[in-house]
Amino acid sequence: MSFVEIRGFGKAYGATQVFADVELDVSEGEMCILLGPSGCGKTTLLRxxxxxxxxxxxxLLIAGRDVTAAAPEARGVAMVFQHYALFPNMTVRQNLAFGLQQKRLxxxxxxAKVDAALTLMELAPRADARPAELSGGQKQRVALARALVLEPRLLLLDEPLSALDAQIRKRLRDELKRLQRETGFTAIxxxxxxxxxxxxxxxxAVMHAGRIVQTGPAREVYDRPATRFVAGFIGDFNLLEPDAVLRVFGEHADRAWAIHPEAIDLLPPAxxxxxxxxxxxxxxxxxxxxxxxHLLLTNGTELxxxxxxxxxxxxxxxxxxxRLRLDRSQVREVA
Ligand SMILES: Nc1ncnc2c1ncn2[C@@H]1O[C@H](COP(=O)(O)OP(=O)(O)OP(=O)(O)O)[C@@H](O)[C@H]1O
Ligand SMILES: [Mg+2]
Known part of the structure; x- marks a missing residue:
């Protein structure tokens, strides 16, 4: 039994089917990534x-309990929104304390919990600032800290790092992973x-037009994309249609070949x-x-x-x- 079980989830807004037939299993302590293009229904699914x-x-089952009709506060879930919704009239410290006060701690x-979260997110020096006085990255860290401090059973994070600059983003990403390993929270x-x-x-889990089109361990999805859509989204694959495969490698292929850029060896011409x-x-x-x-041109095809x-x-x-060389085992045939 998985910690989170989504079965046959579907939702439409009027005539727009936002997502359909969604099946997803998330184990306890696992970080499940929902990856997909803009507008494919990720935020709506999290909501x-x-x-x-x-x-x-x-x-929807969480920890074996059917919560399909349960109120948000009865689900043990905390969500960090894509556009962090901080309380503008409260300080950072008050924003973090709010949820805990609701729980009557x-x-x-x-x-103590708020202080620990402030330290963890390196927000202590800004503890008494209001959101309007913070940078985008600081606001995002407050939003994350505010969810983490509740120690939810399930954390839903909607692009929590997207507003950060590259360096802080990587640092916070690693921090989030470490935290998840240490505290064992489950997250989407x-x-x-x-x-x-x-x-x-x-x-x-890769999502396309409201459907989950492939799920698996990160390494497996990267190594073995099932479709050209997944290949286009998760790897920086070279995609060769059968006619290009014939031109470049002289092989007859029934389906397109997806080849990782790092799978090709460059050798001297002879x-x-x-x-x-x-x-x-x-x-x-x-x-x-x-x-x-390297960008290469071979028989009219760029690689x-x-x-x-x-x-x-x-x-x-x-x-x-x-001369480029490729091991046949590196070729992924995609639909
Ligand atoms: N309240 C709503 N009423 C009507 N349509 C909606 C509503 N919320 C979302 N949609 C539509 O549902 C689709 C999916 O939206 P959603 O916000 O879930 O996408 P997303 O995958 O999170 O995109 P992004 O990566 O840009 O955040 C979009 O076409 C959007 O216009
Ligand atoms: Mg979204």
Whole structure:
């Protein structure tokens, strides 16, 4: 039995079917990532799990209890909204204390929990500021802290890191993962960011037009996308239609091939011909930090190839001829 069980969930607003046939299982202590393009129904699905929107059909069980019709406050769920809804007239400290006061905790316990959360989120110096006096990143941290301080059984996080700059975002992302491992809370987190999904996700559920089209461990979804949509969303795949496969590798394929940029080896032009190989010309080389992203042209098809950015690697320049090689086991056939 999973901690969260969503069965046959569906919802429409008028003629617009927002999501349908949603089935999702989240184990206790797991971070499940909901990944999908804008407008595919992620926020509405989270709101339905929180009880803030009503699903038209289906059932929701949390910890074995059917909460399909339960009031939001009876679900043991806390939600961090995409657009953090802080109380504008309260200080940071009061925002954090509010939910605990509703639960009628003793004043000293509230103060201790709030102090711990302020320290954890590095908000202590701003504890007496009001939301209007905070930066976007600080507001987002307050929103996260306010949910975490309630120690919910299930935490629903709607793009909680999206407003942060890259560095804080990564730090908070790692912090969130550490916290989840330590305290063992269960979470469903929405993101657009594939790296965030892979780093944070124990399980990744890819959503497309109101349906969950693939779920699995993060590594598996990245390694084995079932469709070209998933391949396009979670990896930076090269997608070769059968005619391109024939042109580039001389192989007959029934379905498109998805190939990770890091799965292709770059060799000198005269190198051996074991595996799938092709002659190519370098069009461009860009530094993506730890990897060098090469754009190659081979028989009229552009390919992306990533190579680790080590100083020992001979620099390739636009115009260089190369041989690319690919192990057949790296090819993912996608529908
Ligand atoms: N209250 C509402 N009334 C009518 N339509 C709605 C309502 N809320 C959402 N929708 C529609 O449902 C669809 C899904 O919206 P939702 O906010 O769930 O998407 P999302 O996946 O969270 O997108 P984003 O990544 O941009 O936040 C959209 O087409 C949206 O216009
Ligand atoms: Mg949304």
């Amino acid at each position: 339905a799990v929180a009880g803030l929107a009503r699903a038209d059909c289906g059932r 003793a004043r000293a316990r509230i103060a 987190l929405v993101t657009h960011d594939q790296e965030e999904a892979l780093v944070l996700g124990d399980q990744v 190198a051996g011909q074991d595996g799938l190989t092709a002659e190519a010309v370098v069009i461009d080389v860009r530094i993506h930090g730890p990897v060098l992203r 992306k190839v990533d190579v680790l950015n080590r100083s020992s690697i001979a620099a390739r320049r636009p115009g260089d001829a190369v």
